Amino acid sequence: MFGLGDWLARVMDTRRAPRTAAGLVAAAVFYTGLLRIRSFNALEPRLGEKPFLRLVGAAPDRKRLCSVDTVGRALCRMDLTSVREVLVAMLAKAERNKVFREGWHGALRYVAIDGWEPFSSRHRHCRECLVRRVSVKGKDGKTIKVVPEYYHRYAVALLIDERFDLVIDIEPVLPKDLRPLVVKGKGPTPRLVKACLDEGELTAATRLIKRVKQTFGWIDVVVGDALYANGPFLTTLDSLGLGAVIIAHKETDEPLREALHLWKNQAPHKIVENEKTHERIALWDCPDLETLSTYEGKIRCVRGCVTRLKHPEDSPSTWCMLVTGKATRLAPEKALAVARARWHIENTAFHQWTTRWKLGHVFRHHPDAQRSLFWLFFAAYDLLTLFQYLQLRSYGRDSGKNVTRTISRLIDEMLDELARWESLAWDTS
Numbered sequence: 001m002f003g004l005g006d007w008l009a010r011v012m013d014t015r016r017a018p019r020t021a022a023g024l025v026a027a028a029v030f031y032t033g034l035l036r037i038r039s040f041n042a043l044e045p046r047l048g049e050k051p052f053l054r055l056v057g058a059a060p061d062r063k064r065l066c067s068v069d070t071v072g073r074a075l076c077r078m079d080l081t082s083v084r085e086v087l088v089a090m091l092a093k094a095e096r097n098k099v100f101r102e103g104w105h106g107a108l109r110y111v112a113i114d115g116w117e118p119f120s121s122r123h124r125h126c127r128e129c130l131v132r133r134v135s136v137k138g139k140d141g142k143t144i145k146v147v148p149e150y151y152h153r154y155a156v157a158l159l160i161d162e163r164f165d166l167v168i169d170i171e172p173v174l175p176k177d178l179r180p181l182v183v184k185g186k187g188p189t190p191r192l193v194k195a196c197l198d199e200g201e202l203t204a205a206t207r208l209i210k211r212v213k214q215t216f217g218w219i220d221v222v223v224g225d226a227l228y229a230n231g232p233f234l235t236t237l238d239s240l241g242l243g244a245v246i247i248a249h250k251e252t253d254e255p256l257r258e259a260l261h262l263w264k265n266q267a268p269h270k271i272v273e274n275e276k277t278h279e280r281i282a283l284w285d286c287p288d289l290e291t292l293s294t295y296e297g298k299i300r301c302v303r304g305c306v307t308r309l310k311h312p313e314d315s316p317s318t319w320c321m322l323v324t325g326k327a328t329r330l331a332p333e334k335a336l337a338v339a340r341a342r343w344h345i346e347n348t349a350f351h352q353w354t355t356r357w358k359l360g361h362v363f364r365h366h367p368d369a370q371r372s373l374f375w376l377f378f379a380a381y382d383l384l385t386l387f388q389y390l391q392l393r394s395y396g397r398d399s400g401k402n403v404t405r406t407i408s409r410l411i412d413e414m415l416d417e418l419a420r421w422e423s424l425a426w427d428t429s
């Protein structure tokens with residue numbers, strides 16, 4: 001249904017007259033992700049095995065695809081747009097097949113954004129590494145010294161839904177040397193100067209969300225943590241026609257400060273009991289706040305106090321949210337449900353990527369190789385997720401099972417299948 005082979009075959013790179021086409025290398029990396037092969041060293045023997053060659057589309061012409069060095073080199077030179085296109089084409093196809101048609105709460109489509117740091121190193125670094133200073137104990141266990149630590153950080157956009165979560169895009173947080181020049185000074189002779197600090201997550205996320213909206217016009221609402229609760233970011237979302245549900249923490253920041261002041265001594269505006277989750281939710285709602293000087297429109301503030309009915313002795317957990325644009329049509333309990341779904345990005349995605357998908361392993365420490373590899377691994381992650389929820393309906397969150405375990409089981413089955421395929425190939429040769 002997804003024509004995966006054609007999409008992978010369209011990946012390009014800038015090597016001159018390569019013996020192994022970029023599309024074949026992309027396919028090898030895609031299956032490295034899907035089959036959870038833990039490193040390029042572990043991939044090496046597979047590059048000469050018949051079942052793997054068939055999988056990537058290189059059999060029967062080739063006895064061996066190439067060396068892992070070639071895989072690494074090709075990854076560094078891959079055309080990023082053409083790699084990202086695999087993921088984009090897959091999501092566009094799913095959208096055309098009406099996978100996201102019904103939307104979720106309020107029939108809207110939601111994207112959660114968050115920062116993700118897959119790895120750090122005290123030794124190796126590349127031109128896109130960010131640097132921080134960390135204190136470490138010396139060899140004697142007593143002296144403390146300060147050393148540089150290199151790391152990569154990305155803003156990640158994840159489509160969140162009741163049934164599944166799909167990665168839709170990532171954007172690196174850039175170090176100061178790679179940031180675009182900044183215009184300084186006004187009047188007839190403004191100067192272009194280098195940025196003096198590494199970028200923040202917000203800057204990368206703003207770039208990300210603009211591209212997300214441009215690529216996937218059908219996205220309606222952005223869901224984010226308290227970092228995104230600021231006027232300039234909400235204004236950007238507004239200009240893109242996107243609504244927002246953003247967690248607000250700081251009680252001293254507008255417009256939450258005003259809302260808390262208005263709610264003082266007020267009884268809850270609405271109380272909802274959820275029989276499924278055994279929760280009682282008290283809600284306060286304030287629709288038209290205009291106290292934020294950096295945002296022109298109206299912001300709605302919602303507060304939800306959640307009591308777990310099975311554990312009434314626990315103190316209730318409280319959530320405050322800023323809601324704008326299309327998302328303001330949601331009932332307050334729905335806005336809360338959307339904000340709480342943000343944990344998917346940390347639980348389903350980030351946790352699984354490091355524990356199961358080996359994304360914390362540095363396959364090749366090079367900025368473009370890293371990005372191409374992530375995009376191919378995310379394409380594998382999305383395709384597996386879609387397959388699991390759409391084709392194997394009895395699996396997964398729908399039936400209240402442990403999703404991560406189900407996926408692991410599925411991978412085991414695929415590997416077994418591949419091994420059987422190998423013995424078949426052996427018998428007939």
Ligand SMILES: [Zn+2]
Pocket residue numbers: 124125126127128129130150151152365366367
């Ligand atoms: Zn690096």
